Amino acid sequence: MMKFLPHLPEQLVRLLVVFGVLVAGMFFVRSMLPPELKDTSIHIQSTLDREAARPVHYAGSEACADCHEEYTIKKGGYHKNLSCETCHGAAKEHTENPAEVKPNVPRLREFCVRCHTFDPSRPTGFPQINPVVHNPLKPCASCHNPHDPKPPTVPQECQACHAEIARMKAVSRHVLLDCTTCHNAPNGHKISPRVVKASIPTDRDFCGKCHGSGAQMKEAPKIDLTSHGEKYLCWQCHYPHQPGLD
Amino acid sequence: MNRRKFSGKFFTLLFTTTFVGKLLHRRASADTKGYDPSKHYYGMGIQIDKCIGCGRCVEACKEENGVPKEPFFFRTWVERYIIKRNGEVNVRSIDGRISGRDREIEETEILRSFFVPKLCNQCDNPPCVQVCPVGATFKTEDGVILVDEDRCIGCRYCIQACPYGARYLHPEKQTADKCTFCYHRITKGLLPACVEVCPTQARIFGDSKSPASPLTRFKRMNKIHVLKPSLNTDPKVLYSELDGEVR
Numbered sequence: 079m080m081k082f083l084p085h086l087p088e089q090l091v092r093l094l095v096v097f098g099v100l101v102a103g104m105f106f107v108r109s110m111l112p113p114e115l116k117d118t119s120i121h122i123q124s125t126l127d128r129e130a131a132r133p134v135h136y137a138g139s140e141a142c143a144d145c146h147e148e149y150t151i152k153k154g155g156y157h158k159n160l161s162c163e164t165c166h167g168a169a170k171e172h173t174e175n176p177a178e179v180k181p182n183v184p185r186l187r188e189f190c191v192r193c194h195t196f197d198p199s200r201p202t203g204f205p206q207i208n209p210v211v212h213n214p215l216k217p218c219a220s221c222h223n224p225h226d227p228k229p230p231t232v233p234q235e236c237q238a239c240h241a242e243i244a245r246m247k248a249v250s251r252h253v254l255l256d257c258t259t260c261h262n263a264p265n266g267h268k269i270s271p272r273v274v275k276a277s278i279p280t281d282r283d284f285c286g287k288c289h290g291s292g293a294q295m296k297e298a299p300k301i302d303l304t305s306h307g308e309k310y311l312c313w314q315c316h317y318p319h320q321p322g323l324d
Numbered sequence: 325m326n327r328r329k330f331s332g333k334f335f336t337l338l339f340t341t342t343f344v345g346k347l348l349h350r351r352a353s354a355d356t357k358g359y360d361p362s363k364h365y366y367g368m369g370i371q372i373d374k375c376i377g378c379g380r381c382v383e384a385c386k387e388e389n390g391v392p393k394e395p396f397f398f399r400t401w402v403e404r405y406i407i408k409r410n411g412e413v414n415v416r417s418i419d420g421r422i423s424g425r426d427r428e429i430e431e432t433e434i435l436r437s438f439f440v441p442k443l444c445n446q447c448d449n450p451p452c453v454q455v456c457p458v459g460a461t462f463k464t465e466d467g468v469i470l471v472d473e474d475r476c477i478g479c480r481y482c483i484q485a486c487p488y489g490a491r492y493l494h495p496e497k498q499t500a501d502k503c504t505f506c507y508h509r510i511t512k513g514l515l516p517a518c519v520e521v522c523p524t525q526a527r528i529f530g531d532s533k534s535p536a537s538p539l540t541r542f543k544r545m546n547k548i549h550v551l552k553p554s555l556n557t558d559p560k561v562l563y564s565e566l567d568g569e570v571r
Contacts, residue, residue, distance in 0.1 A: 132508035199437040
């Protein structure tokens, strides 16, 4: 060592030796440590293995279709996109042991009502009922086939489906007007409501028949159609089912 | 053998064993079983306008992942937003329809209202991973944030750090727990349990590396937003039709 470092003072050489021993010692201790203490990839791999080995409870809809071809009826109805396990519950055990483990069949009203109770936060157009007044205590499946749900009969009255609007209109100033005064509902609307739509008034003159300045109806509040509300349709500002509130 | 020879041999032996050992170890850990995580990168799409707030996703998640049944522990949950005419915003979890206190709406003068399903956003830049003092939580190659329950010391730093409130302390294991995108299901080619049971397809799951996955289609067909984009967490849970009031 003295050959390579001839000009260094001896105390510095000793210091370097001590330093070298420390560095080497560090490498030595590192090599002695079990790999779990210094390699994170081992932890990651063991976690991945543990997570991947967790038991599956929901078998997936493809597993159901392997045996249950009889429910192809579901493919055409409103419930066509529902997974079987949405209603029948986790069925992995049933796929492994079909004879002994049977999936749950929900027959209580509470089950269907969880999706189909009227809730103001639900998206418009989603079929909803008021479970208190809609055939109380009767199981849903006695009228509606859950694999192909639809109303058992063609509704005669608008409020069978539009109950919220009917109740609102019943306490409004428009109570005496029939739905058909303003809406033209073709017969097809009662059978396939989303394909055939009921009409809504599309011009200002329609409301002007009662509310225009020269109209016959004495009790109705009058406005001048030419100066009031510019280009907007009346219902864009005034909600016709509950006029006067907004 | 003199001292110089001894130390020379000693150090060569030390260095060679260390490096050879390291090489051998590398090779050993490269083994995988059928599933190649580098070929996948998962994400979820949520269509707010389709959610009916039935809570089936919450129920299925608890069943699939052994989340405690009490309505305080959720890996995924659904929030009801009520925006009133005076601009006041009320947000409440419907508790997966477990507690029953979701049924009554006290608010009147509602301007608009909707449900928002929430879960771990599986951020690309996850704050929870940064704060973990023991490195127990990490991002996998396929983009999922997992917790190593053997390493977690239950210090709750990650629970505090998550801007989405997606983590909770598991009452039995006393470790942090969170949504794993049902890692045990997706590695077998199944859908996460919440996506599987959603009756209105409000949740869409897919692989963003695949050109034909439902997620890719979702991203093409919708205007997408994420929660709290200002935090630069870069979430992999994408929302469409998201209201500006949602936090």
